Amino acid sequence: MNKVIVFLDCCYPEYVHLDPTLSLKLMQLNATGQSEEAHASISGSQFLKYVMQAFTSRANGGTCKDLDCKCGELLNGDFITLDDLRSYINTHIKSKSLTGILLHQQLHNINEKDIILCFNYKHPVKFEFTLAWLGSLELTVTACVFPEEFKDDFTQLKQLKHVLTSKFMGETI
16 A cells, blocks of 8 residues: 545544655545534535545446536546546535535645546446246346435345336336
8 A cells, every 4th residue: 555545524624644654645635624614414424425426426327416417527537536526526516515515635745646546437337137937928027226226325125125126017116
């Protein structure tokens, strides 16, 4: 490991100080300044949700949780850089869908190549389910489920049951 990437959404965040003898590179992006309070909802950090959405948007079809938002167009390259992420977050701040955020960053030992945060994976993330009825009427139905169909919580199997039921049985359920 030679690069540390830190995202903080907390009240009065301190800048991270790394041991100088380790020669580590540091990129830190905070949702608030050192003298500001953070704002969170009961569902958690909106800032971190948008960070995660940026990293997974292209693989999830480039969709945003905000209706009519074109933020996915900002992330078309093969990599997501710190500048790309800042633009993505700032787009949501300007549209007022992300409030209480004023980005602050700290960079240490960073050069132009180091601002790459991650690979922008473009292949869709989907789960494919096949339901087959055997007997006198052989029928096979396949449905794909994308993670964004689970709103904010993909851990709920009950929600998966409802999504699959509507895909296999139609919207009449």
